[in-house]
Amino acid sequence: MDDENDNDISSLYVNVKRDNKVSFSYEDGYNTFQRGELGLSYSYLVGNLNYNGANMISSVDFHFKGIEQAQHIEMGERTIINQNNTHVLIEKHSKVNFKEPKQIKTYYFKFLLPSNLSSSFHIADKHNNVIGQIIYTLHATVHTTAKFRGQRESVEIKCPLEQILFRNYITYKTVEGTHNDLKRREPLFRYSFQIPEYLSLGETVSVPIKITFINTGVKIVRIEIALKKVTEIRFEKDGTSFKNKLKCCAALIQPAQITNNELCQKLSLSTPRNLHTSHSGMFINIQYRLCINFLLTGIENTDSDFYKEKPVIVANIKEQDGISNSQNYRNSESDLYVSRPHSTDPIQEGYDNPNESTVQNPNDVQELSNQGHRRSLSISRTSTSSNRGNQ
Structure with missing residues (x-):
């Protein structure tokens, strides 16, 4: 199998429409949306949602999804057999409503990530036309005050994640x-x-x-x-x-x-x-x-x-010397810490009613609600539910 890491920055952007007026961008000085060391401490998706239209914005929908996917295409003399097995690792939503429509060019977002997510990867067996991968995507839909065309603008982007122990x-x-x-x-x-x-x-x-x-x-x-x-x-x-x-x-x-x-x-x-x-x-x-x-x-x-x-x-392993003292209590669990979902993580409420500023306070954290399928770390198999398509 030919190994291909899914972290090429040039291949990250996948627009839903060609004429989109919305886009994602990294914070200045970064080339990833991931902040923090996933699995070690609190980790986040952080970046900017940009809108270059002239309409007022009434609300923004965010949808974060992670899947494990196995795909096989078998070419016959007259037939094509396509197997596409998909297992949902996580699926979360968040909606930002404004009391009054606003003229927003850049919206700063910061979402807390569960600590038990696996690292992204992409592997391919070109000889057998087989692909296996873990993909995380962030989708955003901007709702405007336009009555017809341009009432909604959407964009989707891949968000490669790296987990650390x-x-x-x-x-x-x-x-x-x-x-x-x-x-x-x-x-x-x-x-x-x-x-x-x-x-x-x-x-x-x-x-x-x-x-x-x-x-x-x-x-x-x-x-x-x-x-x-x-x-x-x-x-x-x-x-x-x-x-x-x-x-x-x-x-x-x-x-x-x-x-x-x-x-x-x-x-x-x-x-x-x-x-x-x-x-x-x-x-x-x-x-x-x-x-x-x-x-x-x-x-x-x-x-x-x-x-x-x-x-x-x-x-991806980090020695204890590089970990903050607040994480040392986890050492008693095992020689190598295997993270679990933060069931009691303190999370600030999402911004249903943000202030008049067009840029959100970077210190404020939103919650992606409606947690999807939970899964243990990549080194253990405890997945219990799946979403299979085109079998």
Whole structure:
């Protein structure tokens, strides 16, 4: 599958009409609508809604929506089969009513985001005509005093989001056992690895290993450590699925010196910054496996070369040092904080009756009401409801 991140600024704007008089724009100095670190602290959609028409504005409707989508187009000799499975992650609305129509050129908006939203992504299997993605869009409709044409003007834009986790310290899980000669069925060595449970995008991970040789005639010539990505896109209509396994990064390492029949070493691997984070959803799974491979000599059977892979979670991770003290209470939940919906978050009321200023106070926060389908973080699958179209 060809990975494509859905964060290209040039592709964000999707106008509903060609002759729209309304548009969205970022705040000065920003190239995103997201404010705050989603998953760590209070996060918002922040920007400007611009209107360049001559009519007075009576109200503005905002509609924020996030979906997980899996699409497959199969081309036959005379038919085209289109499967489009969609699961709604969130859907919220907010309406701003003015007591009296106003002449507004720029309306500043600031909406609180639930902390449990997954990061945006776009993946494509061009060979099989399959697409999987998470998309967030913000739609706005401006209602004016015009009686006929131009009474309503609408615009829609993509809002890529990036979710972040934080951890207290790196936690490891132990992987150990005995590797045998498959032909003679004799033990060759005992191994013990310390595999990190979570990998952060763009970080260098260290994997301590310990090898105790039982057969002293066996030598490790080369060590490879690699990260593999397994992507699966499923479709409910006919039960088909498309699965792809890709090596994201790898490093070849010379073995350390053997002392008292033991090899102790730390394997290092740098993870790419542009990887998708782990995701387990209704139709799309993105999983990672950390792989360790030994090339051995001193044995007759080459099939006895050692290979082991274990699952790991890849995420946007921030160390605790970068988190404000107000968030430290979450450390008691687990070594890696997994955010939950802020059921008691303090939210200021929306502006049903704003003041005479044409620009909203940046310190005021609106609420997008009518919360839609809740969903846990991308690393767990707890979605319970879906909206499927064109199956």
